[in-house]
Amino acid sequence: xxxxxxxxxxxxxxxxxxxxxxxxxxxxxxxxxxxxxxxxxxxxxxxxxxxxxxxxxxxxxxxxxxxxxxxxxxxxxxxxxxxxxxxxxxxxxxxxxxxxxxxxxxxxxxxxxxxxxxxxxxxxxxxxxxxxxxxxxxxxxxxxxxxxxxxxxxxxxxxxxxxxxxxxxxxxxxxxxxxxxxxxxxxxxxxxxxxxxxxxxxxxxxxxxxxxxxxxxxxxxxxxxxxxxxxxxxxxxxxxxxxxxxxxxxxxxxxxxxxxxxxxxxxxxxxxxxxxxxxxxxxxxxxxxxxxxxxxxxxxxxxxxxxxxxxxxxxxxxxxxxxxxxxxxxxxxxxxxxxxxxxxxxxxxxxxxxxxxxxxxxxxxxxxxxxxxxxxxxxxxxxxxxxxxxxxxxxxxxxxxxxxxxxxxxxxxxxxxxxxxxxxxxxxxxxxxxxxxxxxxxxxxxxxxxxxxxxxxxxxxxxxxxxxxxxxxxx
Amino acid sequence: xxxxxxxxxxxxxxxxxxxxxxxxxxxxxxxxxxxxxxxxxxxxxxxxxxxxxxxxxxxxxxxxxxxxxxxxxxxxxxxxxxxxxxxxxxxxxxxxxxxxxxxxxxxxxxxxxxxxxxxxxxxxxxxxxxxxxxxxxxxxxxxxxxxxxxxxxxxxxxxxxxxxxxxxxxxxxxxxxxxxxxxxxxxxxxxxxxxxxxxxxxxxxxxxxxxxxxxxxxxxxxxxxxxxxxxxxxxxxxxxxxxxxxxxxxxxxxxxxxxxxxxxxxxxxxxxxxxxxxxxxxxxxxxxxxxxxxxxxxxxxxxxxxxxxxxxxxxxxxxxxxxxxxxxxxxxxxxxxxxxxxxxxxxxxxxxxxxxxxxxxxxxxxxxxxxxxxxxxxxxxxxxxxxxxxxxxxxxxxxxxxxxxxxxxxxxxxxxxxxxxxxxxxxxxxxxxxxxxxxxxxxxxxxxxxxxxxxxxxxxxxxxxxxxxxxxxxx
Numbered sequence: 001x002x003x004x005x006x007x008x009x010x011x012x013x014x015x016x017x018x019x020x021x022x023x024x025x026x027x028x029x030x031x032x033x034x035x036x037x038x039x040x041x042x043x044x045x046x047x048x049x050x051x052x053x054x055x056x057x058x059x060x061x062x063x064x065x066x067x068x069x070x071x072x073x074x075x076x077x078x079x080x081x082x083x084x085x086x087x088x089x090x091x092x093x094x095x096x097x098x099x100x101x102x103x104x105x106x107x108x109x110x111x112x113x114x115x116x117x118x119x120x121x122x123x124x125x126x127x128x129x130x131x132x133x134x135x136x137x138x139x140x141x142x143x144x145x146x147x148x149x150x151x152x153x154x155x156x157x158x159x160x161x162x163x164x165x166x167x168x169x170x171x172x173x174x175x176x177x178x179x180x181x182x183x184x185x186x187x188x189x190x191x192x193x194x195x196x197x198x199x200x201x202x203x204x205x206x207x208x209x210x211x212x213x214x215x216x217x218x219x220x221x222x223x224x225x226x227x228x229x230x231x232x233x234x235x236x237x238x239x240x241x242x243x244x245x246x247x248x249x250x251x252x253x254x255x256x257x258x259x260x261x262x263x264x265x266x267x268x269x270x271x272x273x274x275x276x277x278x279x280x281x282x283x284x285x286x287x288x289x290x291x292x293x294x295x296x297x298x299x300x301x302x303x304x305x306x307x308x309x310x311x312x313x314x315x316x317x318x319x320x321x322x323x324x325x326x327x328x329x330x331x332x333x334x335x336x337x338x339x340x341x342x343x344x345x346x347x348x349x350x351x352x353x354x355x356x357x358x359x360x361x362x363x364x365x366x367x368x369x370x371x372x373x374x375x376x377x378x379x380x381x382x383x384x385x386x387x388x389x390x391x392x393x394x395x396x397x398x399x400x401x402x403x404x405x406x407x408x409x410x411x412x413x414x415x416x417x418x419x420x421x422x423x424x425x426x427x428x429x430x431x432x433x434x435x436x437x438x439x440x441x442x443x444x445x446x447x448x449x450x451x452x453x454x455x456x457x458x459x460x461x462x463x464x465x466x467x468x469x470x471x472x473x474x475x
Numbered sequence: 476x477x478x479x480x481x482x483x484x485x486x487x488x489x490x491x492x493x494x495x496x497x498x499x500x501x502x503x504x505x506x507x508x509x510x511x512x513x514x515x516x517x518x519x520x521x522x523x524x525x526x527x528x529x530x531x532x533x534x535x536x537x538x539x540x541x542x543x544x545x546x547x548x549x550x551x552x553x554x555x556x557x558x559x560x561x562x563x564x565x566x567x568x569x570x571x572x573x574x575x576x577x578x579x580x581x582x583x584x585x586x587x588x589x590x591x592x593x594x595x596x597x598x599x600x601x602x603x604x605x606x607x608x609x610x611x612x613x614x615x616x617x618x619x620x621x622x623x624x625x626x627x628x629x630x631x632x633x634x635x636x637x638x639x640x641x642x643x644x645x646x647x648x649x650x651x652x653x654x655x656x657x658x659x660x661x662x663x664x665x666x667x668x669x670x671x672x673x674x675x676x677x678x679x680x681x682x683x684x685x686x687x688x689x690x691x692x693x694x695x696x697x698x699x700x701x702x703x704x705x706x707x708x709x710x711x712x713x714x715x716x717x718x719x720x721x722x723x724x725x726x727x728x729x730x731x732x733x734x735x736x737x738x739x740x741x742x743x744x745x746x747x748x749x750x751x752x753x754x755x756x757x758x759x760x761x762x763x764x765x766x767x768x769x770x771x772x773x774x775x776x777x778x779x780x781x782x783x784x785x786x787x788x789x790x791x792x793x794x795x796x797x798x799x800x801x802x803x804x805x806x807x808x809x810x811x812x813x814x815x816x817x818x819x820x821x822x823x824x825x826x827x828x829x830x831x832x833x834x835x836x837x838x839x840x841x842x843x844x845x846x847x848x849x850x851x852x853x854x855x856x857x858x859x860x861x862x863x864x865x866x867x868x869x870x871x872x873x874x875x876x877x878x879x880x881x882x883x884x885x886x887x888x889x890x891x892x893x894x895x896x897x898x899x900x901x902x903x904x905x906x907x908x909x910x911x912x913x914x915x916x917x918x919x920x921x922x923x924x925x926x927x928x929x930x931x932x933x934x935x936x937x938x939x940x941x942x943x944x945x946x947x948x949x950x
Binding site for chain 1: 691
């Protein structure tokens with residue numbers, strides 16, 4: 001039950017009949033059928049032809065597409081580019097260079113004509129070849145489901161979609177259509193034939209597979225449709241879990257709730273990880289072994305960072321899993337951090353200062369008797385500290401760490417340790433340590449916000465004056 | 476990260492180390508590796524060899540397996556069957572006949588030795604070949620995920636599972652294992668080589684595909700593992716919907732909540748239908764086109780029955796969808812039906828009679844004034860009727876329909892219709908009509924239980940005596 005061109009454009013791609021579509025037209029049977037049937041079905045269409053300058057006949061083909069457009073009264077946009085030169089300059093294969101120049105041209109023209117979509121002439125045969133190539137290299141659902149009717153190619157344009165209205169039509173049908181409509185077909189070998197693997201699959205492998213099943217192409221087409229439906233269903237079924245797990249989605253990273261993720265069966269973990277990858281690198285078909293390594297990584301408490309797939313890495317921080325591109329800057333606003341410019345700041349209470357990302361630091365002193373018997377220091381949370389003011393050894397300072405800093409946490413009398421060891425033991429992520437705010441007096445660390453005050457300066461029976469320190473998260 | 480034999484048997488198949496496993500041993504490298512490594516890992520194992528009597532060397536091979544078993548101190552069960560004769564008698568291919576006799580033997584021995592499972596020597600190569608054969612004919616997730624570690628073969632035994640502990644091991648590894656353990660390998664060509672397609676896939680197609688990707692077998696193995704995880708996830712995610720939709724599961728049919736099903740997107744409908752098929756015909760891999768036809772059938776109110784897949788049919792009845800094998804008897808206990816033996820029964824009120832499946836019929840008469848002003852007949856539900864007793868034309872009878880029965884329903888004065896037309900208009904399923912109970916007097920139908928009483932005998936202002944009729948569903 002293949003979709004018709006109209007149902008694909010209206011129902012699947014949700015295009016608007018009142019806005020133009022730009023059709024990429026090479027002059028071959030598929031793209032001529034595309035152009036003519038869009039025109040026939042009453043869609044507003046612009047014909048765009050790109051000359052790859054790879055063959056002598058190319059000029060002639062461009063002229064033929066232009067002539068057809070003019071005969072049908074369709075706007076024509078022609079362009080050319082020296083693919084050979086571009087491929088040499090950029091060290092790309094001819095195929096990759098041709099595709100890059102062609103799509104760049106198509107999207108530029110789509111903007112110029114305010115087109116709602118770029119239509120390309122991929123057929124059911126192209127679909128079967130694509131799926132088969134994915135199959136050969138070992139794909140999952142995402143690869144085996146094949147090309148969608150409607151997609152965006154992020155690398156060219158984030159807004160205007162590429163649509164494939166012929167995806168349910170066989171190549172033989174486009175050829176028959178052109179014959180029936182008296183459309184003169186040019187076979188531009190500089191286009192598809194650059195793809196060596198695709199050609200071998202088309203001309204060698206598929207005929208070989210048809211000796212096993214004469215209806216192999218139809219069978220594989222159905223397989224891809226079934227798997228596409230399965231993937232859609234899986235995404236829909238796991239949408240609530242994804243929404244629950246997703247903490248933050250930025251351009252270069254996604255953060256997930258690590259506790260929630262760890263509690264899921266491996267299949268669900270793989271699904272969520274794959275989905276994160278698809279958000280970060282649309283179209284990247286992650287392999288099973290990468291997913292398996294990632295699941296093993298999540299189960300291994302000894303490791304907090306691992307390479308993942310497609311240049312992404314995984315980072316576990318306390319209860320957060322980051323999936324991030326290498327070189328991306330991960331957020332720090334979940335922590336108190338000294339502002340970028342500030343290394344150290346002397347202060348006297350009362351004092352208040354802004355930290356990075358909207359956090360604040362506050363210091364107040366008072367006489368213990370002013371608290372009226374309220375022993376609030378006994379249930380101080382990690383974001384506040386109460387110190388014996390008179391025991392403090394020098395003038396107060398808010399600063400980042402220094403080499404040689406030592407710390408004796410409350411409750412650990414006689415166990416002075418290197419601050420760096422304290423951070424490690426506290427499992428504070430390494431990237432948070434550099435600008436972690438510290439309250440010090442001279443060389444002594446009085447309080448590590450988020451953790452404990454110094455044992456030596458705790459509130460004691462003899463204490464009369466207290467220093468109350470706080471960090472406040474952004475509102 | 477392939478599973479080891481131990482983890483497959485313990486974690487995936489949940490077998491018990493204290494109970495024996497029966498291993499099917501042909502004498503080839505896979506099954507010798509199976510037998511010996513089960514023995515080495517400390518599992519209690521019985522060696523079972525079946526002689527297909529297809530080749531002269533078969534006796535020798537049986538003797539070799541028996542000798543190895545005796546050397547290892549493993550119980551040995553030998554059997555033989557004339558596959559050629561059986562295949563001729565039953566008009567089966569040699570391959571199907573060999574498989575049938577072999578599995579019948581293995582399960583018989585498994586019972587005899589009280590084995591918890593039958594272990595077979597399928598390897599990762601067998602898995603890849605199986606998946607590839609499914610791929611060639613156009614499979615969905617169920618076919619592409621390949622053979623499971625643990626399954627039941629309903630056609631042979633509903634209780635004892637078949638387990639495949641070597642499924643993550645390549646054939647080259649079993650050969651190397653046998654060499655390292657000095658196990659003498661016999662290649663029983665009467666087994667696998669009977670499968671012409673599998674042999675072509677193994678010896679022709681896979682080497683051809685390896686020219687596209689030298690690691691094709693590993694790639695396909697990973698694909699099958701990914702898809703198996705996806706299918707498991709999909710089943711788990713849609714389990715609540717399945718439980719909600721499932722009304723009844725019997726050996727030959729499954730009934731689903733048609734309203735719930737119709738409200739789902741096509742992907743979910745396909746999933747539920749596929750699951751119903753898997754319950755009725757385990758291992759049947761339903762194709763996409765069958766599923767698409769079924770979804771189209773559900774959307775088409777003009778049709779209440781359609782052929783489905785694997786000899787199953789679909790039947791819509793009111794708010795129930797049946798997925799059923801042809802020839803299965805669908806339930807009738809949701810309706811009042813006359814008992815099998817009873818065609819007609821004269822009665823006088825008060826009267827009470829049992830109908831089929833625990834339903835009951837009750838008749839009582841009383842004076843209208845005994846109701847004390849309670850006009851209960853005005854909100855009589857479809858399972859009761861109130862009639863003007865004195866207007867009734869003859870003696871009362873509870874019976875099935877007769878040719879020529881006519882009926883004038885309450886509220887439709889002057890619109891007497893054939894009872895058969897009334898049933899059609901009321902959308903009563905055809906199979907319910909034959910034994911539907913009717914309350915009659917002579918030729919007149921007084922009440923069609925579940926529907927309306929006769930207009931002519933309704934309670935009127937002049938009524939003094941009423942007849943109260945009821946059918947009661949089983950408790």
